[in-house]
Amino acid sequence: MLIAENLGKTYETKDWSGFLRRKCTQVEAVKDVSLEMQKGQIIGLLGINGAGKTTTIKMLSTLLQPTKGRIDVDGLDGVKDAMKVKKRINMITGGERMIYWRLTARENLWYYGQLYGIENRLLEARIQKLLSMVGLSDKQDIPVERFSKGMKQRLQIARGLINNPGYIFMDEPTLGLDAAIARELREYVKDLARNDGKAILLTTHYIQEVEELCEYVYVMDKGAVIVQGTPKELALMGIENKVLCLELNENHELLHASLTDACMSIEKDCLILWDDKNKTYTITSRQDMSGIVTRVLLEQQAPFRNFYHQEPSLEDAIIKLSRRGA
Amino acid sequence: MMEYFLKVLRAEMRKQHKNRFFGKSIYVSLFLWPLLTFITAYYSYKPFPLDKIVRGLDYINESNLIIFVLMGYMCLIFFRCFVQSAWLFSSERTYGTLELIYMTPANRLAFIMGNAVASLFESIWLFVVFAAGIFILNASSFKINIGCAILGIILLLTLSILWGMLLNALFLFSRDSAFLFTVLEEPMEIFAGIKVPAVIFPLWAKVISAVFPLTYIAEMLRRIFIKGDGLLQIRGFVLISILTGLVMLTVTIICLRLGEEYARKTGNMALF
Numbered sequence A: 001m002l003i004a005e006n007l008g009k010t011y012e013t014k015d016w017s018g019f020l021r022r023k024c025t026q027v028e029a030v031k032d033v034s035l036e037m038q039k040g041q042i043i044g045l046l047g048i049n050g051a052g053k054t055t056t057i058k059m060l061s062t063l064l065q066p067t068k069g070r071i072d073v074d075g076l077d078g079v080k081d082a083m084k085v086k087k088r089i090n091m092i093t094g095g096e097r098m099i100y101w102r103l104t105a106r107e108n109l110w111y112y113g114q115l116y117g118i119e120n121r122l123l124e125a126r127i128q129k130l131l132s133m134v135g136l137s138d139k140q141d142i143p144v145e146r147f148s149k150g151m152k153q154r155l156q157i158a159r160g161l162i163n164n165p166g167y168i169f170m171d172e173p174t175l176g177l178d179a180a181i182a183r184e185l186r187e188y189v190k191d192l193a194r195n196d197g198k199a200i201l202l203t204t205h206y207i208q209e210v211e212e213l214c215e216y217v218y219v220m221d222k223g224a225v226i227v228q229g230t231p232k233e234l235a236l237m238g239i240e241n242k243v244l245c246l247e248l249n250e251n252h253e254l255l256h257a258s259l260t261d262a263c264m265s266i267e268k269d270c271l272i273l274w275d276d277k278n279k280t281y282t283i284t285s286r287q288d289m290s291g292i293v294t295r296v297l298l299e300q301q302a303p304f305r306n307f308y309h310q311e312p313s314l315e316d317a318i319i320k321l322s323r324r325g326a
Numbered sequence B: 001m002m003e004y005f006l007k008v009l010r011a012e013m014r015k016q017h018k019n020r021f022f023g024k025s026i027y028v029s030l031f032l033w034p035l036l037t038f039i040t041a042y043y044s045y046k047p048f049p050l051d052k053i054v055r056g057l058d059y060i061n062e063s064n065l066i067i068f069v070l071m072g073y074m075c076l077i078f079f080r081c082f083v084q085s086a087w088l089f090s091s092e093r094t095y096g097t098l099e100l101i102y103m104t105p106a107n108r109l110a111f112i113m114g115n116a117v118a119s120l121f122e123s124i125w126l127f128v129v130f131a132a133g134i135f136i137l138n139a140s141s142f143k144i145n146i147g148c149a150i151l152g153i154i155l156l157l158t159l160s161i162l163w164g165m166l167l168n169a170l171f172l173f174s175r176d177s178a179f180l181f182t183v184l185e186e187p188m189e190i191f192a193g194i195k196v197p198a199v200i201f202p203l204w205a206k207v208i209s210a211v212f213p214l215t216y217i218a219e220m221l222r223r224i225f226i227k228g229d230g231l232l233q234i235r236g237f238v239l240i241s242i243l244t245g246l247v248m249l250t251v252t253i254i255c256l257r258l259g260e261e262y263a264r265k266t267g268n269m270a271l272f
Helices: A054-061 A082-086 A106-113 A120-133 A150-160 A179-194 A207-213 A231-237 A254-268 A290-300 A314-324 B002-020 B026-045 B065-089 B097-102 B108-141 B146-172 B177-193 B203-209 B213-227 B230-264
Strands: A002-017 A022-037 A041-045 A069-074 A089-093 A168-171 A199-204 A216-221 A224-229 A241-248 A271-277 A282-283 A304-309
Touching: A002 A054, A022 A041, A022 A054, A022 A069, A022 A216, A022 A224, A041 A054, A041 A179, A041 A207, A054 A106, A054 A168, A054 A199, A082 B108, A089 A150, A106 A120, A106 A150, A106 B213, A120 A150, A150 A179, A150 A304, A179 A199, A179 A207, A199 A207, A207 A314, A207 B177, A216 A231, A216 A314, A224 A231, A241 A290, A254 A271, A254 A282, B002 B065, B002 B108, B026 B065, B026 B108, B065 B146, B065 B177, B065 B213, B108 B146, B108 B230, B146 B213, B146 B230, B177 B203, B213 B230
Parallel strands: A041 A199, A041 A216, A089 A168, A168 A199
Antiparallel strands: A002 A022, A002 A069, A216 A224, A241 A282, A241 A304, A271 A282
């Protein structure tokens, strides 16, 4: 298990404030972040740009030294035993950097495998397995510069798995990919956690990805975790209003007045919208209107095809929570 | 431990070779470029009475001028190839691959040594073959101490690799690698006594030439191969070469440590 406790990172920035004077400013990029990564689990680290996600990932991946707090990776200290920890972790980033374009896919994997000191026979078998897993077996001897964006990203995934890490940090792995390839990559990520038991920390700006993949989510803002929970719990946390949808079979002249009167009698400033094209009412209110709407429907005997509470959106919730702060 | 070191060294050498040598035409340019500079230097001497210009060096004359210049240029190639390769190496930082390398437990010294060794052998072999050919054609007029010649070549190889490692470490963590490139490229050729022997420099230029390890190596090899000096005569150069090598290795290790520590502390890989 990977445990981070009260992680903090303060940077010192120096700016020239005069001809010879330099002004030092302390910037607290991450404050008191605690999180856990368990084998077979995908967790999300979300937040707007500048929230502190990348700094947190860099601390977890031994690239940055925390100014406070503790990182424990399977009983190893993330700072003191950094060299041992490096063997158990890896990072997969989005974009086309971090691989050598003039080398072939196989050569890229071989190079990184050598840096991890993997025995040659084992490395060769692993390279073939990974290339086959990401569907690049038949392209393994082609220089990466001839690869499409999606192929490069698949190679990034293979590279991130070359040392068979228990913990993988994925920093926007589907950045800039089209919908079909992004879906394909999400399937790889799911498999890695479910079938191979990897612990994955995912940062992304695509909320759909979080909803589909993550079992637990940490939302960061201004360097701190402001809220955490399952995607469903988070979505509910951000919701202040309930949204009820009523889809009718046909226009019903009397229903509009009765519905408006009944809802207004419970909550004066509730919002009732009528979509003539789809013949749908959307009722937004703080209180649950389903009871009163059911009563009106029965009274008016209005035929309807659907009547449901609109699911709260995680995206809306995260934006609201980030704006609201802790 | 040593096996892992060699594994990283070999991997880095292979990667750099594949990453930079992607067409056969590059070998032609590798040969033509030093050859043209060598011919230019040789013929720029030709119109002048050599014995009157080079008063401090008794071993240069009309007949061995070609070997004098050739030896200088061969040594220069051993050292100059690193300025270019270290400059290209700094792109590891900008492309983000350095971060991934630093995420591995690979020995950092093996990593930069791999780059240096790859650059050296890729850049020198063609010109060395040419220089050896010219030397063999003129060999009858020289008496060489074979032991000293081997020692000189070993020192040339060792010092140039250490120089390459030092430059790699400096360029890797430098914010302005283009500046380092400008500072090191041309001045090394001028001040290390490649075209004009360092002994005839004014004092201020001699001080600058003392900074470059190439100065000692070039002079030592010229004395071994042209003058036929033995170990006793070149001992001063051997000693200073070993000391320079140790200083370069120490500075490289310190630079690597400081660079990584600074990066872990600030998140910034540009140390200076």
